[in-house]
Structures are given as C-alpha cells and as structure tokens.
Amino acid sequence: MNHLLIAPLLLPLLTAVLLIFLSGRPLVLIRSISILATTLLLAVAIALLQIANDGQIRLYALGNWMPPFGIVLVLDRLSALMLVVTAVLALASLIYAARGTDGPGDKLHAMVQFLLLGVNGAFLTGDLFNLFVFFEVLLIASYALLLHGRGAERARAGLHYVVINLAGSALFLIAVSALYGITGTLNMADLAVKIAQLDPADAPIAATAAVLLLVVFGLKAAIAPLYFWLPRAYASASAPVAALFAIMTKVGVYTIVRTYTLIFGDSAGELANLALPWLWPLALITLALGLLGALAARELRIQIAYLVVVSVGTLLAGVALNTEAALAASFYYLIHSTWICGALLGSLFFIAAVSVIGLPPLSGFIGKLLLLSAAGTQGNAIWLWVLLLAGSLTTLMALSRSGSTFFWRGEGDVVSVENRINVDAGKPMAQKGELLAVIGLLLCILMITLGASAVLDYTQALAQQLLSPEAYIQAMHEFTAIEGN
Amino acid sequence: MEALIALVIGVLVSCGVYLLLRARTFPVIIGLTLLSYGVNLFIFVMGRLRTGVPPVVSKGDTSLSTTLNYTDPLPQALVLTAIVIGFAMTAFLLVLALRARAELGNDHVDGTAGLGEKPVIPARPLAEDEV
Numbered sequence: 001m002n003h004l005l006i007a008p009l010l011l012p013l014l015t016a017v018l019l020i021f022l023s024g025r026p027l028v029l030i031r032s033i034s035i036l037a038t039t040l041l042l043a044v045a046i047a048l049l050q051i052a053n054d055g056q057i058r059l060y061a062l063g064n065w066m067p068p069f070g071i072v073l074v075l076d077r078l079s080a081l082m083l084v085v086t087a088v089l090a091l092a093s094l095i096y097a098a099r100g101t102d103g104p105g106d107k108l109h110a111m112v113q114f115l116l117l118g119v120n121g122a123f124l125t126g127d128l129f130n131l132f133v134f135f136e137v138l139l140i141a142s143y144a145l146l147l148h149g150r151g152a153e154r155a156r157a158g159l160h161y162v163v164i165n166l167a168g169s170a171l172f173l174i175a176v177s178a179l180y181g182i183t184g185t186l187n188m189a190d191l192a193v194k195i196a197q198l199d200p201a202d203a204p205i206a207a208t209a210a211v212l213l214l215v216v217f218g219l220k221a222a223i224a225p226l227y228f229w230l231p232r233a234y235a236s237a238s239a240p241v242a243a244l245f246a247i248m249t250k251v252g253v254y255t256i257v258r259t260y261t262l263i264f265g266d267s268a269g270e271l272a273n274l275a276l277p278w279l280w281p282l283a284l285i286t287l288a289l290g291l292l293g294a295l296a297a298r299e300l301r302i303q304i305a306y307l308v309v310v311s312v313g314t315l316l317a318g319v320a321l322n323t324e325a326a327l328a329a330s331f332y333y334l335i336h337s338t339w340i341c342g343a344l345l346g347s348l349f350f351i352a353a354v355s356v357i358g359l360p361p362l363s364g365f366i367g368k369l370l371l372l373s374a375a376g377t378q379g380n381a382i383w384l385w386v387l388l389l390a391g392s393l394t395t396l397m398a399l400s401r402s403g404s405t406f407f408w409r410g411e412g413d414v415v416s417v418e419n420r421i422n423v424d425a426g427k428p429m430a431q432k433g434e435l436l437a438v439i440g441l442l443l444c445i446l447m448i449t450l451g452a453s454a455v456l457d458y459t460q461a462l463a464q465q466l467l468s469p470e471a472y473i474q475a476m477h478e479f480t481a482i483e484g485n
Numbered sequence: 486m487e488a489l490i491a492l493v494i495g496v497l498v499s500c501g502v503y504l505l506l507r508a509r510t511f512p513v514i515i516g517l518t519l520l521s522y523g524v525n526l527f528i529f530v531m532g533r534l535r536t537g538v539p540p541v542v543s544k545g546d547t548s549l550s551t552t553l554n555y556t557d558p559l560p561q562a563l564v565l566t567a568i569v570i571g572f573a574m575t576a577f578l579l580v581l582a583l584r585a586r587a588e589l590g591n592d593h594v595d596g597t598a599g600l601g602e603k604p605v606i607p608a609r610p611l612a613e614d615e616v
Contacts, residue, residue, distance in 0.1 A: 129563055129566075133566065133570070136570045136574070140573070140574065140577065143577060143581075147581065147584075151588075152588045152589050152596065155581070155584055155585040155588045155589060155596070156585065156589060156595070156596040158581060158585075159510065159581060159582065159585050159594060159596070160594070162574075162577070162578055162581055163505075163513060163517065163578070163594070166517050166521075166574055166578065167505060167517065167520070169570075169571075169574070170517075170520045170521055170524045173524045173525075173527075173528060173567055174524055174527055176563075177524075177527055177528040177531040177560065177563065178527075178531065180531055180559070180560065180563070181530075181531035181532075186559075
C-alpha cells in the first residue's frame, strides 16, 4: 500500500485542527500555515497525479481492514485529476482571502481546510456510505463558510442552502441503505459485481435507489430542476468562499460519473446505463435555463453563478453522451470551467477572465469544440450544437452587457481596471495579493490551453479507464488477495 | 412486525415532508427531524428484523451458523453514524434559524413577513460577539 494516498485527507484534517488551536494568535501565522499546507496539498496532488498516470488503480485500506467490509480509498486517473483541480482552486482562494477578506475573526482558514478534507475524501473514497460521510463533512464546512461574516442576505440564502442539503442527505441515506438491503455491501466495486448478478425481483428496488442517488447528486451538481438554491447562495457568499464553491458542483458531477459508469454502467445487467436517458435531456435543460438566468440576471455575481449552472449543463451533456471522446472533452472542460468560475466569482469582475469565457484561442473554446466533435451530428446531438453555440453567443452578450454597464457607468473620472475592482469590493486600494491569486488561476488556464495536447492525452486515458470498470473491480480483487494475507 | 415498522416509517416520513414544506423555520426543522427519524429506522430495518439474536458470531459457534440466527451489525453501525450527523446538523440549523430570525426580523423561510403581518421583532444587525 502506498501511504501517500491518505495524505490528501490527513493534511487538511491536521491543519484544520492545528488552526483551531491557534485561534487568537496573530492572523499572519494562521494565514501562512493555511497557505503552506495547501501548497503542500497541491504538491501531494501532483505527485498522486503522476503516480496514477501509469493507468493502474491503487487502493488504500483504512486501518488495514480489507474490502468489501473495510473502507478503501481508491486512486485512479479521475480522482487524481480532481484532487489537483481542487488544490489549485483552494490555493488561489486562500491567497486571495489572505489579503483581508477572511475576516471577521480567524476561523475561515480552519473551515476551508475542513472543506478540503470533505472534498478530497469524496473524490478518493471507494465506499458509498463513506461518500455520504465525506459529503456531510464538506457540507457542514460549506454551511459555516457560506454564513461566515454577517448580513441578512447571507442568513436568508444560507437557510435555503442548509435545508435543501439536509433533505438531500436524507434521500442519500435512503438510497444507500436500500442498496445495502438488497446487495449486502457498500463497497463500490463490490456493488458493481452484486448489481450485475441481481435477482430480477430485486431490480425495481435497486433502480429506485439508483434514481434517488441521481436526485441527490443532481442536487449537489445543480442540475435542472434542482439548481434554484445555487445563484443566491453563491452570490451572497464572500468572494474567496464563492470562488472555492466552484468545486462543489463538480463534486456532484464527479459522483454522477463515478456511480453511473462503475455501479450502474454497461455491465449492470438489467440496470445498465439506467441514468443515461435522464441525463441527456436534463443536461440540455440545465444548459438552456442557466443561459436564460445569465441573460436575465441584474447583478453581476448572480450572473456568474448562473454561468456555473451553464458549465454543469455542458459537462453533463458530455457525460450523457457516454463515449470516450465525449468524456475526455468533458473532463478537459471541467478543469477549465472550475478554474474560470473560481476566478470570476472570486474577483467580482476581472476583464481578463471575461475575455476568456468563450473566445477562440483559449481553453473554453477547445473544450466546447471537442465536445461538439465528440457529439457528432447524428440524431439528438443536434440539440447540443444549437444550445452550446447559441449559449456561447448568449454568454458573450450577457457578459458584455454587464461589462459595459460596469465599466462605463458614469461616475466621472476614468479609473483603472484594478481600482474599479476594488471600488466594487468596497476597498480603497488595489490589493496585489488578490490580483496575484486571480492571475495565478488565469495562468493555470493558459497552461492547460498551451499544454492542451498533454492534458487531453490524460483525459482521454481517464475516459478509457472510466469506461472499463472491470479494471476497477479487478484491482479490488487483486488488492484483497495480496494484502489480505 | 414488518407491516408495523413500514407503517411507522411511512407516517414519520410523510409528516416530515409535510412539515418540511411549511413556510416557518420551526416546523421545517421539526419536519427535517421527523424525516431523519424515518430514515434512521429505514437504515436499521435494512439489516432485516430479528429479535433476540446476537449481532456478533464467535468463530467456533456452530449453533449460529445460518444467517437466520444472527442480526446484521453493519446497519446498526451505519445508523449510529447517521444519528450523530443528523443531530449535529439539526443543532446547526436551529442556531441558523435563530440567527435568521434576529437578522431578518421574522421566521419565514424566505425571510419576508407574510401578507398583512407585522415583523415579530425589528430586524437588527448582530453584535460582534454574537457572530
């Protein structure tokens, strides 16, 4: 067993505990520990990405309890990629927050570390109930982060967010325990095996559980009828928190991909691919409604929150196509959209970020182009063409409208872009650290644009790995055979 | 016994959902609590209902060899986790609801007082030590 696999969980956990004990000490100490730990986390994530890049699936049995009864962490290409995306975004948000938006008090850094624990755990775990536990960890950290600071708007949006997620957790538990009731296991690989050999009489229960899971993950990912909590919550959070929340919808997308390729994938017998007929129309509706929301939004941050919804719709359309090329394109787009939404939400309005959103030479363009070429022109795919292309135009229109009202709002003197940003944030001076964080994120986006072929090779291999769940199940069996003795 | 338990879960969940759809925060919290009771019972029952049988079988014990003679311990562990998490979340939600009432001046879930209704207490910003 490679012990590096548990580092993405231990590092944020220990840092968070340390930061709680350091509460009350000079803020500079807390900030530097938090940023240092996140930098380390990024290094660990990159190391794991390199390890996972050989195509093998690695497992880590917690407490050396063997699967299917013990809980395992699983590292494959997908989870490694998600870890890196999370760490980059978290580092940028923390650098941004360290310039003064982490107040009042000094608890924000500890809560961000707890959030990272939950997010990393959700990406790494190979056990369905453990996934629920990590969801709750990331949710309770996100509740606290969302409400951090004061304001009636935050309390209002927070109440909706908390209640809807608690209801979602109840549904998640029902689905998980129903699956346990008929299969007797919670390990994802073992579930995949058991679902494939399911007694036809039990199939309706398993199907119900599967669709319930889709509802829960759809709620997290903000798919069509379940996204109404998102714009208000994201728009009312403080800037670094909103930027960090860009990863939260991707956790939902990740779990959808994981569950419906591994457990209810091609080999699931009667229940094979049962979510796909739902995903395709839902993705397109999400895309369309997100675009309308972005056009209709009267506040910039609400508009950007709707762009998060748009990116979820685009991603899910790629997932619903369920081909290797489409999945590869989706994951390329996922990296791009997480970072770009983070940059946009974090900096309120940053001219460079706006120009990136859908314009040709940059990564958003590559992602969409690949997705369209993967979709082809047969049958239903035409709707994706219409929505995605009309969508890019709509996004451009919406953003240029808000850009023009923002920058040419008659306030007398010509003010530099930098100062304008900070006028809006209610600060007198340009804050170099905040710009540094946003520019850092944009540089990362530039990197995945310039290194697109390397990134695409990786996502291509990732999609291949996802679509052959046998390898995952095989890895679990071999692991038990070798380590169990 | 199965029918009775199923009925109890059904009543708990339907009451929970009904209360969850109310417009005031207090019924919503009670609704979520009832819902989580129903869900917890459901998890517990997924290990099948058996009375008077042990959850742990020792190695040499042949009298308990069939699955009929022992009760599944895993759902009991799961339900324990779910209860703890649900309890913490309810506590958090209660504090949040109180804060929303203080900041918004009423206990409507949308933060707006109903038609023809005066705010219960005037909205006031929280003091520094209350955050």
